[in-house]
Amino acid sequence: MSSDIDPAALLAVPTAGITLAVVGNPSVVAALRQITSPFYQPVTAPRGEVWTLSLYIGDPGVEAADEPAHRAEFDMAARRITVRCAKAAWLPVFGTRYARTLVRALTIGRGAxxxxxxxxxxxxxxxxxxxxxxxxxxxxxxxxxxxxxxxxxxxxxxxxxxxxxxxxxxxxxxxxxxxxxxxxxxxxxxxxxxxxxxxxxxxxxxxxxxxxxxxxxxxxxxxxxxxxxxxxxxxxxxxxxxxxxxxxxxxxxxxxxxxxxxxxxxxxxxxxxxxxxxxxxxxxxxxxxxxxxxxxxxxxxxxxxxxxxxxxxxxxxxxxxxxxxxxxxxxx
Structure with a gap:
């Protein structure tokens, strides 16, 4: 982890029984926290199962037609989702989308x-x-x-x-x-x-x-x-x-x-x-x-x-x- 990466921001999602540990550039993490409020709440200690959401600027991958390129990687054993995009303004948006999909999938799996x-x-x-x-x-x-x-x-x-x-x-x-x-x-x-x-x-x-x-x-x-x-x-x-x-x-x-x-x-x-x-x-x-x-x-x-x-x-x-x-x- 490079020196410009903040410690994880912990966001509790009580409706799914998990906590997101968001890692990335401080401005990107702050933007994701704003986007996801009030649905995901900042906490000082994890509540329930912890998933790490890593957000990195750069290495975008394949170009998309209507949005800037991004790439997502998943490590289910480590409960980690990594998202990369060259455009900082888009990175928290993409990160939010993957977090939201995770939350919905877990909640639907329990009968929602x-x-x-x-x-x-x-x-x-x-x-x-x-x-x-x-x-x-x-x-x-x-x-x-x-x-x-x-x-x-x-x-x-x-x-x-x-x-x-x-x-x-x-x-x-x-x-x-x-x-x-x-x-x-x-x-x-x-x-x-x-x-x-x-x-x-x-x-x-x-x-x-x-x-x-x-x-x-x-x-x-x-x-x-x-x-x-x-x-x-x-x-x-x-x-x-x-x-x-x-x-x-x-x-x-x-x-x-x-x-x-x-x-x-x-x-x-x-x-x-x-x-x-x-x-x-x-x-x-x-x-x-x-x-x-x-x-x-x-x-x-x-x-x-x-x-x-x-x-x-x-x-x-x-x-x-x-x-x-x-x-x-x-x-x-």
């Missing part, structure tokens, strides 16, 4: 259910937002967060069973992609300048889309939360006509779970998943039954624009029916 969707905590109620691409998941989640909710996850969420039909929503440090063409749909409406200021530290920004580190959600007036009690799942459907909503029956709810179940712990880092020997996610009949009994399932259909106010009112009504009040007052 991964869904492709956003999640927020609204007035003490965990709400999952699923839907096809461009259905409005990110717009809905950020609008809820900027109106008093807390962000749990942007594009994927883990459901962990605590007791009989009692589920928790677990998030992680995944960047929030904000399409600049949809800013007027957000509530309150976002401006390009606001988004540019909040996302200035992300190297993946492009002309049509900017990316927000979850640790920077406060720059848009929101907060992030590691987990929330699982209570509600809303399927967003973009189709012509006025906004409309209805509660789904058990068979419809089971079908929604099947459609939005993630195929793997990660959509890209299959090399790490293979090295871990992580099982593919699966829904047993018992798990589906427990989720259908434990969560309320709804479908919210909306046109391509002018619908977010109705969605916010819909979630507010659900919270009121379940006894919530504090956040409902914020959004009134």
């Amino acid at each position: 259910v991964p869904l492709h969707g956003a999640a927020v905590e609204f007035d003490g109620i965990g709400v999952i937002l699923v839907g096809d691409k461009m259905a409005g998941k990110t717009t809905s989640a950020l609008s809820l967060v900027r109106c008093g909710a807390a962000l749990v996850s942007n594009d994927d969420v883990l459901l962990v069973k605590d007791a009989v039909d009692d589920w928790r929503l677990i998030g992680g440090p995944r960047s929030v992609g904000i399409r600049l063409g949809s800013l007027a749909e957000h509530r309150p409406a976002l401006t390009v300048d606001e988004v540019a200021a909040a996302t200035a530290g992300h190297p993946a920004n492009r002309a049509d889309k900017h990316f927000l580190h979850p640790g920077d959600i406060g720059r848009l007036g929101g907060v992030a939360r590691v987990q929330a009690p699982g209570r509600v799942l809303i399927e967003l459907v973009c189709e012509p006509g006025p906004t409309r909503s209805r509660r789904l029956d058990g068979d419809e709810a089971a079908a929604v779970l099947s459609v939005y179940l993630e195929d793997a712990a990660d959509r890209r880092r299959f090399d790490l998943i293979g090295a871990l020997g992580a099982p593919a996610p699966a829904l047993t009949a018992d798990t589906v039954g427990s989720l259908v009994r434990g969560l309320d399932f709804y479908r919210f259909s909306h046109p391509i624009s002018g619908w977010v106010d109705d969605l916010l009112a819909f979630v507010k009504d659900i919270a009121a029916q379940r006894g919530g009040s504090d956040t409902a007052e914020v959004m009134a």
Whole structure:
């Protein structure tokens, strides 16, 4: 280890029962800590199994088409992941991605259910937002967060069973992609300048889309939360006509779970998943039954624009029916 490498920064991930020992250039380690907060918490002593994440500037490997080159190596016996990239601004981003894949794979291996969707905590109620691409998941989640909710996850969420039909929503440090063409749909409406200021530290920004580190959600007036009690799942459907909503029956709810179940712990880092020997996610009949009994399932259909106010009112009504009040007052 060279003299410019700091001692390991210990980051506890209680939802996975592990601690990450992050080794690398001090500025890179600090950047990763910022990106992963509040999901991974700095500690002075390890908690649970320790995995080392080594981040090195240089020796990038094969060039990628849309991102700078990086190379990852795995030593499963030593519980070590090593990531190399020539561009320092990208190295903590790549490191975060591999750490996140590790955490998700380990958690799924213990029975967690991964869904492709956003999640927020609204007035003490965990709400999952699923839907096809461009259905409005990110717009809905950020609008809820900027109106008093807390962000749990942007594009994927883990459901962990605590007791009989009692589920928790677990998030992680995944960047929030904000399409600049949809800013007027957000509530309150976002401006390009606001988004540019909040996302200035992300190297993946492009002309049509900017990316927000979850640790920077406060720059848009929101907060992030590691987990929330699982209570509600809303399927967003973009189709012509006025906004409309209805509660789904058990068979419809089971079908929604099947459609939005993630195929793997990660959509890209299959090399790490293979090295871990992580099982593919699966829904047993018992798990589906427990989720259908434990969560309320709804479908919210909306046109391509002018619908977010109705969605916010819909979630507010659900919270009121379940006894919530504090956040409902914020959004009134």
